[in-house]
Amino acid sequence: MAQLIADRRDIEFVLHEQLQLDYLSKYEEFEEFDKKTINLILSEARNLAIKEMLPTLKVSDEEGCRLEKGEVKVPECFHKVYKLFREGEWIAMYDDPEWGGQGMPMTLSLAVNSYFYGANFPFMMAIILVHGAAKLIEHYGTDAQKNLFLEKMYSGQWGGSMLLTESEAGSDVGALTTKAVKNDDGTYSITGNKIFISSGDSDLTENIIHPVLARIEGAPEGTAGISLFIVPKIWVNEDGTLGEPNDIVCTGLEEKMGLHGSPTCSMALGSKGMCKGVLLGQENKGMRAMFVMMNEARLDVGLQGLGCASTSFMNALNYAKERVQGKPLLASAKDAPAVPIIQHPDVKRMLLTMKSYTEGMRSLLYFIAFCEDRIHLSNDADEKSMYQGYIDLLIPVAKGYVTDRAFEMCAHGVQIYGGYGYTKEYLQEQLLRDSKITQIYEGTNGIQAMDLLGRKLHLGKGEVFKGLISKIKEIIETAKAHKVLNDLSQEMQKTILKLEKTIGHIGAMSRSDKALTAFAHAYSFLDVTGDVVMAWMLLWRANIAVEKLENGTKRKDTDFYTGQIRSAQFFINSVLPVSRGKMDVILSSDDAAIQISENSFGGL
Amino acid sequence: MAQLIADRRDIEFVLHEQLQLDYLSKYEEFEEFDKKTINLILSEARNLAIKEMLPTLKVSDEEGCRLEKGEVKVPECFHKVYKLFREGEWIAMYDDPEWGGQGMPMTLSLAVNSYFYGANFPFMMAIILVHGAAKLIEHYGTDAQKNLFLEKMYSGQWGGSMLLTESEAGSDVGALTTKAVKNDDGTYSITGNKIFISSGDSDLTENIIHPVLARIEGAPEGTAGISLFIVPKIWVNEDGTLGEPNDIVCTGLEEKMGLHGSPTCSMALGSKGMCKGVLLGQENKGMRAMFVMMNEARLDVGLQGLGCASTSFMNALNYAKERVQGKPLLASAKDAPAVPIIQHPDVKRMLLTMKSYTEGMRSLLYFIAFCEDRIHLSNDADEKSMYQGYIDLLIPVAKGYVTDRAFEMCAHGVQIYGGYGYTKEYLQEQLLRDSKITQIYEGTNGIQAMDLLGRKLHLGKGEVFKGLISKIKEIIETAKAHKVLNDLSQEMQKTILKLEKTIGHIGAMSRSDKALTAFAHAYSFLDVTGDVVMAWMLLWRANIAVEKLENGTKRKDTDFYTGQIRSAQFFINSVLPVSRGKMDVILSSDDAAIQISENSFGGL
Structure with a gap:
């Protein structure tokens, strides 16, 4: 197989x-x-x-x-x-x-x-x-x-979920209205309704432990008044045995575009006035706890995107090698028999697009985890803060940019299958549907872009971003020393200088009276940052490949390493010039999206 | 409403x-x-x-x-x-x-x-x-x-379909194997299996007339041996009354990503040896007939894309005006209440993206139809050929570029709804699913790109494309005369000069020994041509808007015309620089996608 x-x-x-x-x-x-x-x-x-x-x-x-008699199957x-x-x-x-x-x-x-x-x-x-x-x-x-x-x-004996979103509190978590009232025994009575709760209920486990965001009676408005509670589906006694069912139930399942295997639940807490929870962490510090978990959660969503893109790519590659359709393009081959579609230039372009992005995304996500490991092991405060800086900057890329590209790669995966890709006979259309959610949840990709521009760019007065740029430049320097990568290193050098200029421009604008215009370009800024990060990862790979090839390798490894150089070549020569075009757009500070009035959008 | x-x-x-x-x-x-x-x-x-x-x-x-007892409902x-x-x-x-x-x-x-x-x-x-x-x-x-x-x-009393694709003859129609044998009475006996037949069967009408592509016994291989037949579901007697059911049946329905309301049928012709058809047009000229119909069919597919994008935009706009979420971005507005999301810069960016593409696509498609009307009415051969030239060049844009962008616009439409966009409670996710097919059928968009580069670019030794460029330049000249559009006209001027250079470059390459490399850039070439065509349409609109505003308008019209100028401003300043980056890619003639070996793709 x-x-x-x-x-x-x-x-x-x-x-x-x-x-x-x-x-x-x-x-x-x-x-x-x-x-x-x-x-x-x-x-x-x-x-x-x-x-x-x-x-x-x-x-x-x-x-x-299915939701049957109040239980999710x-x-x-x-x-x-x-x-x-x-x-x-x-x-x-x-x-x-x-x-x-x-x-x-x-x-x-x-x-x-x-x-x-x-x-x-x-x-x-x-x-x-x-x-x-x-x-x-x-x-x-x-x-x-x-x-x-x-x-x-x-161990998976019990399940878990995360009750955050409400119908009027999505991107704006601070607007939530679920209420917690302290009981005499130290527990809290919780009342409210949550939506979009993944795995909010399930028949996989005997119990489910729900962390719930709610506002303690009298707490401040907004995010400053949110606390975190543990609300078990079935109460857990102090000795660990199961007690009575809690008053938290799934009241409905969303019908969705994809991700059908995962129940997306509407949850009612305390509709009988009997929902009980215990405080997790400190009062009113619930959002801070969320923020600490956020990097891991967002990295995970990027990995979901990569998973879909990778499977789509592997399927498309396999299909393109087997599916025979159409003669070779060259006129000299007019009487040749039909060939596998991998031989057609436009199909190869799509496959190499999928390959290079899949590889770049993989390197990026693993690298972020590697930084986490280094922090975990290190005793050196400077080293820890260096790795933390990389992580903080790269998380919006890992979540926002990666899932955007993953969705696009899955679309290529459908396209390579042609009409078959649109049918449910193959996986491709499902991967496209499933991957769509990764652009939306755990902070929409628009919010990732705002995070990069509004918070991350300014970390350490911009020094953190400079640290990342320096790290990228190290790889460019290594590439310069390899003759076969010299052109690519020049192209990359040109791009990173322009990125630095772009950072200076949009960073200043985001703290000026043109902040709204800056934020209208936040998405492009995430895009170009992501492009440069991908190119960095691919050039890094190519450096290694060149060194291995110089030392002599077996045939199969030669193919692999040559493929690494092709990925870098393709990405740097085909994506970075476009990326520089996007930087030109940011540098132009066009304000059409801010200036246009609501009425001028039409639609009446 | x-x-x-x-x-x-x-x-x-x-x-x-x-x-x-x-x-x-x-x-x-x-x-x-x-x-x-x-x-x-x-x-x-x-x-x-x-x-x-x-x-x-x-x-x-x-x-x-549903397929019930051999009948489609x-x-x-x-x-x-x-x-x-x-x-x-x-x-x-x-x-x-x-x-x-x-x-x-x-x-x-x-x-x-x-x-x-x-x-x-x-x-x-x-x-x-x-x-x-x-x-x-x-x-x-x-x-x-x-x-x-x-x-x-x-009048719709009878339905129709089009039986073209077979499992081994998709993009390569010439590979089809459905057979026709002439009977003594002048009819043909037809045997074969077709797939992906939209409306191949239906209970909307009492009869269905199927044009069928098949190869007459002894005809040449490939496209030169394909003939076209009329095969009615129920035989039509010479007096117009209905005769016996024909031996053409739907044997299965595709389960698809979208377009669920339209049956996609597998059709068996002559499985009992009794399928009868009559020749339509001349023997072996079936493909020529297809080509004549192709422009209209591809224009129609572009219109399907526009339809999805437009509905997605109108819904997103309406939603963004009503959905209140999050405070205004400006720090000065920290204590302000939450606002409709249309006030957030990134949402406005998405909406203006949707607006400008929807408008540009609408103008383009109507313009092509207008050219058809002009040809229809004209008696002047030069005029006819001028309009036909525009049509020939713009059809791959209308089908390929428009449906690509339409799919992207529907994705924006989902994104603006956030998590709700992923649910079946709203139309957005369906529009995204439905629109996907438009990129695939009626010639995949990769084939549209090959058509533009391989055939259309060279029409009249390149003079036809020059004619289109001249027409675009007329609009730029008009814009130059309007002070408010002067910057945009400069930007557009720069872009069209670069497009001319790109045309020269890729056109020559496509007829050289680097043809494969040229075709690896065909898709980008379709993209940049499409961008320039969109910008042309939007600048044309802006010219009119400026003139109307100069003459004084009512409030509502002022909003509309100002919106036209904003669309042009946004597109020309935010898309064209990126487009020039894509032209740089084409001009670089990077050959990674051609040079990479099959083994270097990995996946083993």
């Missing part, structure tokens, strides 16, 4: 050759994760992904979720996969073994999850939600709370 | 102010179509679209089509709409009254259809298919055939 989720060689390339992950195994904490162990874990994950998860992807899309085929997930202990890969985690480097867990997301993103929603809910408790819970919940959540 | 399909003011602007359609009413043939009549027809169409068609859009998506709600269509005589608007057509200018019929496509594109598939099938008979049929079929098809 062709490998249709992710290119194993490429995953190993990033882990071992680009990031040199086994460097981490020099630290006691990660000493068991040498190269051999890493590859064994990858193989296990790959097997599970290919043999058990991928076959349920389409089935679950067709079956969807997920697709039947998910139950077996969930059991295997629990048995294989795949839920809490990089978490503290003290609480039931596997203690892996986060980078490795990301690599594993890129297989899982590519194989079955809707299923994975249940996994990341229980993981995220538990992580919140690990960060902010009392020892008693950790003892009560963590192991059962990290 | 808010107007949620298309901006009436904008449609009238294009018809009356930009194209000055009532100029055509000076000709006897169109004398009844003065401005007042045109507006009356538009109002009728708008009413039908809003009151009857739009309400069935979502219902039909959910209900879909379309969504129940389509029957009433179809009846109204027949009563209103909306099927054959611009066709010859001699055969039951309404004899309208094609431009007007396009404007009407842009309402209909925006209201219910899946329903419209049945309409355009019977119209296209009848048009083929009108062009190539004998008088007896015309008498037998046309009036019943143009």
Whole structure:
């Protein structure tokens, strides 16, 4: 069977050759994760992904979720996969073994999850939600709370969700109205309605632990008055046994464009006045807790995008090699027989587009996780803050830019299949539908752009961004030294100088009386930053490839490394000139989008 | 009720102010179509679209089509709409009254259809298919055939389809294997299997007339041996009465990403050896007939894209005015209440993107139809050939570029709704799904790009393209004379000079030994041509707006005309610099996509 989720060689390339992950195994904490162990874990994950998860992807899309007598049923085929997930202990890969985690480097867990997301993103929603809910408790819970919940959540015995959004509080979380009133016993009575709650209910587990954002009676308005609560579906007694069902129920399921295997619930809390929760962390500090979790959550969403794009690419590549249609283009080949469509220039262009983006996105996301690992291991404050800086800057790219491009790659994946791509006979159309949500949730991509321009750009008075630029320039310098990459390094050099100019321009504008105009260009700014980051990752890869080729490699590796140089060549020569055009747009400070009046939009 | 399909003011602007359609009413043939009549027809169409068609859009998506006992059932709600269509005589608007057509200018019929496509594109598939099938008979049929079929098809008493694609003959039509054997009575026995046949069967009509592409026994291989046949679902006797059912049946329906209201059929012809058809036109000239129909069919697909984009825009605009979420961005407004999201810069950017593309696409498509009308009325060979040149060049833009951008606009439409956009509660996600097919069928957009570069660019040794460039330059000259448009005209001037250089470069390369590299850039070339064409249309609009404003207008018109200038400003300043970046890419002749070997793509 062709490998249709992710290119194993490429995953190993990033882990071992680009990031040199086994460097981490020099630290006691990660000493068991040498190269051999890493590859064994990858193989296990790959097997599970290919043999058990991928076959349920389409089935679950067709079956969807049902709400029956107040209980949510997920697709039947998910139950077996969930059991295997629990048995294989795949839920809490990089978490503290003290609480039931596997203690892996986060980078490795990301690599594993890129297989899982590519194989079955809707299923994975249940996994990341229980993981995220538990992580919140690990960060902010009392020892008693950790003892009560963590192991059962990290092992998957209990599920988790995250109750944040309300119908009038979406992007504007501070507008939420769910209310918490303190009871005499220290618990809180909670009343409110939440929407768009992924895995808000499910029949995969005997219990579900819901972190809930609510406002304690009398607390300030806005984000400053939001607290976080643990609200179990079934009450958990102090000895860990299950008590009475809590007054929190799923009142409806969204019908969605995709992600049908994952229930998106409307939740009613306290409709009988009996919903009980306990405070998690400090009063009114709920939003701060959210912010701490945000980087991981957004990185995860980027990984969902990459998963869809990678599977779409692998399928398209396989199809293009097998599908025979049309004669070769050259006139000299007029009487030649029809050829596999991979030989047609426009199909090759689409495939190389998919390849280069998939590779660049993979490197970026793994790199961010690698930074997290370095912070985790480091005792040096400067080093920690350097890596934290990279992360802070790259998160909006990882979430916003990556999911935008992932959706586009899935669209290419449909296109390469032609009419077949539009049918449900193949996965491509589902990947396109599923991936769409990644641009929307966990902060719309417009909000990611605002985050980059409004907050991240100004971190450390701009010094953090300068640090990232310097790091990129190191790779350019290395490329300059390789004759075959010299032209690419020049092109990249030109682009990064223009990016610096663009940063200066839009950064100043965003703090001037033209701030609105600056923010009308925020999206473009995220775009061009992302383009440069992709090019950085691909040039970095090409540097390694050139060095390996110089030292002599086996045939199969030669193909792979040559392919790395082609990806960089294609991206730098075909995307960066367009990116510089986008920088010109930002530099022009055009204000049409701000100046146009509401009435001039028409539509009456 | 808010107007949620298309901006009436904008449609009238294009018809009356930009194209000055009532100029055509000076000709006897169109004398009844003065401005007042045109507006009356538009109002009728708008009413039908809003009151009857739009309400069935979502219902039909959910209900879909069924194959029951060999018969296809379309969504129940389509029957009433179809009846109204027949009563209103909306099927054959611009066709010859001699055969039951309404004899309208094609431009007007396009404007009407842009309402209909925006209201219910899946329903419209049945309409355009019977119209296209009848048009083929009108062009190539004998008088007896015309008498037998046309009036019943143009009136909608009978349906139509088009049997072209086979599983191994998609983009490569010449590979088809359906066979025709001549019988003693002059009819042909036809045997074969077709797939992806829109409206291949339906319960809307008592009979369906199928044009079928097949190869007569002994005919040459490839496209040179393809003939066209009329194969009725139920045989039509010489006196027009219905005879026996023919041996052509629907054997399956595709499950698709969207367009659920339109049945996509697998068709078996002659599985009992009893399928009978009559030759339409000459033997072995079937592909030529297809080519003649192609421009109209591709223009129609562009209009489908525009329909989806326009409805998505109108909905998004309406939503953005009503949805209150988040405070104003400016720090000075920190304590201000939450505002409708149309006030947020990034939302305005998306809305203005949608507005300017929708307007540009509308002008382009109507303009092409207007060229058809001018050809139709003209007796001057030079004039005819000038308009035909515009059409030939602009058709790949109208089909390829417009549907690409339409899909993107629908994606913006989803994004503006946030999480709600992903749910089936609103139309946005359906419009995105439905619009996807327009990039694929009627020649994938990759094929449109090849058509532009491989054939159209070289028409008249490049003189045809030069003619179009000259026409665009006229608009730039006019803009130069308007002070407020001077900067935009400069920007446009710079871009068109670069386009000329790009044309020279890629045109020469496409006929050199680097042809494969040229074709790897064909898609970008279609993109930049499309960008310039959009900018031309928008600058043309802005010229008119400036003139109207100079002469003084009412408040509402002032808003509209100012909006026209903003669209041009936004597009020219925000899209054209990016477009010039794409031209740089073409000019660089990067060959990564050609040089990369199949093995270097990886995926093993």
